[in-house]
Amino acid sequence: MNRTEIRLSGFGGQGIILAGYILGKAAALYDHRHATMTQNYGPESRGGACSAQVIVADAPVSYPHLTTPQVIVAMSQEAYTKYAGELAEGGLLIIDEDLVRPNGDAHCAQRARVRVAGVPCTRIAEQMGRKMIANIVMLGCLAALDQTVSADALRQAVRNSVPKGTEDLNLQAFERGYEHGQKLLAEVLPSALESSL
């Protein structure tokens, strides 16, 4: 079964759960695939690392447990430290480059090659005047770098999931992230994105 596991992580208040919700909705409603979104509550809802686990597949997902995600987004150092070690070999790690400093620590040593993409999601959102849309910038970047969920499906899901009146701003944020992701792909050849953590 074609199944992709994606973990979005950061700290509370960054809209990680909403981003996960949108990602699953895009896959299911607009790409017509199957998806689950699991959110953990616990210490993270009291201020620690926050995570949304999204699984996208061609058949109903009966087992929503994430084991070795092919894609991890980390929007905080704590989330990076907690989750980066899970990434599948050859997987894609997207970090907010202003908030996360990657390091080659022990739990990554076993994976020779992953792709790491640094994106200034929060800085772009701040430039647009609304720090809280960093999560949508991140989704745009994800859409450019990973084809599990199509960009068009994500655009529709963003439009139908954000608070009324903020649709245009959020779609602009999405495009800013998307452009940044495409630039990463163009400037740096995809293979050059590969590096050890």
Next chain:
Amino acid sequence: MNRTEIRLSGFGGQGIILAGYILGKAAALYDHRHATMTQNYGPESRGGACSAQVIVADAPVSYPHLTTPQVIVAMSQEAYTKYAGELAEGGLLIIDEDLVRPNGDAHCAQRARVRVAGVPCTRIAEQMGRKMIANIVMLGCLAALDQTVSADALRQAVRNSVPKGTEDLNLQAFERGYEHGQKLLAEVLPSALESSL
């Protein structure tokens, strides 16, 4: 490990996912336990049965997959048909009594005794003038009939999760459901709630 699996189900538009979100939040933030909430997208997001799976435990939930829920809420016939068969022996089944007609079909035959509570969630919500708060009536009833998540934690989570300006209405809906659940417990002795499906 003390772990309780709860499935809330119904059809799209009944606020099942929001109810699941509130239940997990109440357990984690206000009862200081651990919780996950998994939502399935797929056919259900295009109009079929809709489900939120909530797991509440005393330790972090590393395995969010629901196997034999101790509590199932079914707010539509389709959801009942799809999920009632999963219920653990001795488990609690809450149905919207105007929308679900329980039957003793095959997939329930192996369980001699489950507790079934019929609650007119949608009718109560309609009497209050807002059909869309049926999900919160249901949470109130759940709080009376099952002590996994405390009623006070749920009240706080409801207040902090519903749209601004609707807090009081939603809390009233919660109390209406809670009273109905308590009445079921008082009028019918708890043991008399037990019946075969």
